[in-house]
Amino acid sequence: MDFEDTPELAAFRREARAWLDANAERRTDNLHMGMEGEAAHLEGKAWYKKKADAGFACLTWPKEYGGAGLTSLHDVVWAQEVQNYRTRDAQFVIGIGNCGPAIMHFAPEETRRELLPRMASAEDVWCQLFSEPSAGSDVAGLRTRAERDGDNWKLNGQKIWTSGALYSDFGVVLTRTDPTVSKYKGLTLFMIDMRQPGVEVRPIKQMDGGQHFNEVFFHDAVVPDHYRLGEVGGGWTGALTVLMSERLAISGVQPTGFPQFLDMVRSLELNGEPVANDPIVRDRLATWYSQYAGLQSANKRMITAVAKGGIAGAEASLGKLVGAVMNQEIANFCCQLFGQAGIIQEAQFSPQRAHFQDSVLFSPGVRLAGGTDEVMRNIIAEQVLGLPQEPRADKGMAFKDIPTGPS
Numbered sequence: 347m348d349f350e351d352t353p354e355l356a357a358f359r360r361e362a363r364a365w366l367d368a369n370a371e372r373r374t375d376n377l378h379m380g381m382e383g384e385a386a387h388l389e390g391k392a393w394y395k396k397k398a399d400a401g402f403a404c405l406t407w408p409k410e411y412g413g414a415g416l417t418s419l420h421d422v423v424w425a426q427e428v429q430n431y432r433t434r435d436a437q438f439v440i441g442i443g444n445c446g447p448a449i450m451h452f453a454p455e456e457t458r459r460e461l462l463p464r465m466a467s468a469e470d471v472w473c474q475l476f477s478e479p480s481a482g483s484d485v486a487g488l489r490t491r492a493e494r495d496g497d498n499w500k501l502n503g504q505k506i507w508t509s510g511a512l513y514s515d516f517g518v519v520l521t522r523t524d525p526t527v528s529k530y531k532g533l534t535l536f537m538i539d540m541r542q543p544g545v546e547v548r549p550i551k552q553m554d555g556g557q558h559f560n561e562v563f564f565h566d567a568v569v570p571d572h573y574r575l576g577e578v579g580g581g582w583t584g585a586l587t588v589l590m591s592e593r594l595a596i597s598g599v600q601p602t603g604f605p606q607f608l609d610m611v612r613s614l615e616l617n618g619e620p621v622a623n624d625p626i627v628r629d630r631l632a633t634w635y636s637q638y639a640g641l642q643s644a645n646k647r648m649i650t651a652v653a654k655g656g657i658a659g660a661e662a663s664l665g666k667l668v669g670a671v672m673n674q675e676i677a678n679f680c681c682q683l684f685g686q687a688g689i690i691q692e693a694q695f696s697p698q699r700a701h702f703q704d705s706v707l708f709s710p711g712v713r714l715a716g717g718t719d720e721v722m723r724n725i726i727a728e729q730v731l732g733l734p735q736e737p738r739a740d741k742g743m744a745f746k747d748i749p750t751g752p753s
């Protein structure tokens with residue numbers, strides 16, 4: 347595929363750049379944004395609203411759902427431009443990137459028109475309620491129950507690791523509606539109003555000091571039937587749409603650590619010598635550069651597939667695996683290189699403002715979120731290398747008959 351802009355895309359790029367110059371701060375480094383919690387949430391909402399009002403949110407969504415009705419290549423151009431500015435988009439990736447496409451595909455038309463424009467302007471923030479204490483990689487093993495109650499459904503059970511649930515207005519929740527059939531067949535997907543008494547959100551404190559994710563408990567939480575996504579018992583199809591969108595959305599925002607490492611190598615002196623003269627640093631630079639360049643090429647292959655109307659294939663899993671491992675290796679290497687200076691937060695003493703220490707603390711999570719290393723390896727083994735599927739002992743068995751540990 348030709349990666350040069352067409353005249354239309356070049357015009358869009360100029361327009362996007364001019365708007366970003368006027369409305370966002372240009373990046374002078376690749377360090378993280380800092381600040382989280384409610385202040386970051388409100389700042390993010392204000393930024394997203396401004397972006398939506400200017401017509402730059404949800405570029406590929408139809409206009410009637412709050413989007414701009416443009417193509418996925420416009421989306422690529424926007425992503426290439428916006429990465430040069432300091433903006434708070436990450437907190438909307440789960441809603442807009444993961445949940446949005448499933449709602450567009452499976453929700454009744456009236457519900458789409460009600461909910462999607464509010465999502466697109468960040469008036470409502472969404473979370474994804476899939477993982478449970480005993481159902482993560484094997485998410486189809488989940489136990490949260492949904493039972494019919496007239497025109498409504500009643501939900502009981504527990505989710506965990508729900509990113510952003512504390513500040514979310516709505517969530518997409520995968521539930522079990524029939525334990526008498528096999529585990530993939532008895533699932534139903536819903537949208538749930540998080541601001542109701544039956545939903546209890548408990549933040550989880552992380553080792554980096556943040557509270558990025560949460561436990562969520564449902565106590566007779568109520569969901570109207572028109573908030574169902576797809577058929578009763580057909581939830582796995584909807585869940586796969588969410589998970590595939592997640593892989594694509596993650597590939598755009600997942601940290602690799604390489605731009606920050608390159609900034610550091612270009613600018614830092616250690617013991618009076620440019621760090622770039624150090625042979626070990628040079629060796630690492632060559633290794634990570636080649637991995638990073640490989641990821642960029644895989645990303646272009648993915649863009650080509652999407653531009654031709656296809657879907658992201660195993661490239662997304664490959665990118666996730668290589669990027670997440672590199673991110674952790676870079677963080678560990680830099681912290682060892684800096685010694686005590688690595689933990690200094692103040693910019694005047696340490697230009698890296700402890701970026702790599704923060705990264706050491708968060709990078710294990712990046713290797714788990716959106717599918718662990720091992721799960722990515724399984725996908726690559728089966729879909730790229732054509733190896734046999736791993737044995738599935740519970741295949742075809744009714745969910746209620748699958749043996750579990752003592753509860």
Ligand SMILES: Cc1cc2nc3c(=O)[nH]c(=O)nc-3n(C[C@H](O)[C@H](O)[C@H](O)COP(=O)(O)OP(=O)(O)OC[C@H]3O[C@@H](n4cnc5c(N)ncnc54)[C@H](O)[C@@H]3O)c2cc1C
Nearest residue numbers: 474475476477482483507508509711714715716717718720
């Ligand atoms: C930062 C972060 C954000 C997250 N946000 C969300 C969110 O918003 N919503 C949500 O629903 N979930 C979220 N999650 C949860 C995430 O999806 C799960 O952590 C992930 O799917 C792994 O599940 P688990 O933690 O239960 O680990 P398990 O599935 O219990 O895995 C434990 C270990 O066993 C390995 N393993 C499991 N199965 C296999 C297999 N078949 N073959 C080989 N090895 C295997 C795993 O690789 C892992 O090393 C988030 C997680 C993180 C870290």
